[in-house]
Amino acid sequence: MRRWLPILLLALAGIAANGLQAREAAPLAADEATERRLVAISSELRCLVCQNESLSGSNAELANDLRREIRSLIREGRSDAEIMEFMVSRYGDFVRYRPPLKGTTLLLWFGPGLLFVAGLGGLLLYLRRRQRALGDQHPLSPDETRRAEALLHDREAPPQP
Incomplete structure (x- = not known):
């Protein structure tokens, strides 16, 4: 049994290494300005997964899809504000890291403080x-x-014979 243990460990290591291979990086947009805008906009948005x-x-599939959507909106000529408005209209204020202060987001802004005070x-x-x-x-x-x-x-006194 001792002779087979190193062989078994090497086989398991080979299987694990095969599954951990790095994936190829996603191609960047052909336009560097588009990619910079994409990074600036997507860094202000929260991954929904x-x-x-x-x-x-994020490396989630939904994040990849949303980045593709943002790239296509940039290519259409939409402004950063229009893209943010599109994302908020589709996914709600939760998609923003810093949601605006309004009636529906008051709990997001003040909830932790209220819980602390309570x-x-x-x-x-x-x-x-x-x-x-x-x-x-x-x-x-x-x-x-x-x-x-x-x-x-009485308890402190030594017992008498």
Whole structure:
């Protein structure tokens, strides 16, 4: 069995290396200005598949399709603002990394801050209630104090034979 282990490992490494080969880079537009505009526009848009990556940095198939769409809109002579408006009308304000401040995007802009304030308020309320509950404890009466000290004293004393 020990003789076959290195052969098996080499075979698995070969299979893995075959599957990890790099793909050929997508061809750039023939016009360098078009490609620069594409990068500038797509860096302002969010990949709808990855959601935390820009459209220009994503390798998802949908991102490739959207970049092709943007290239065709650039070739048609549309301005950057028209292209952004087209993308927003098709996919909503979520497609933009910095959506405009309006009624439908208020939660996107202020939601994290509101959640933080609500969490902080809940924590303060909990701590105040806890402090009151700890403060409401009644101290021991003098008799209870003497008995507690006697019990502690008996415990600390060495056992007698």
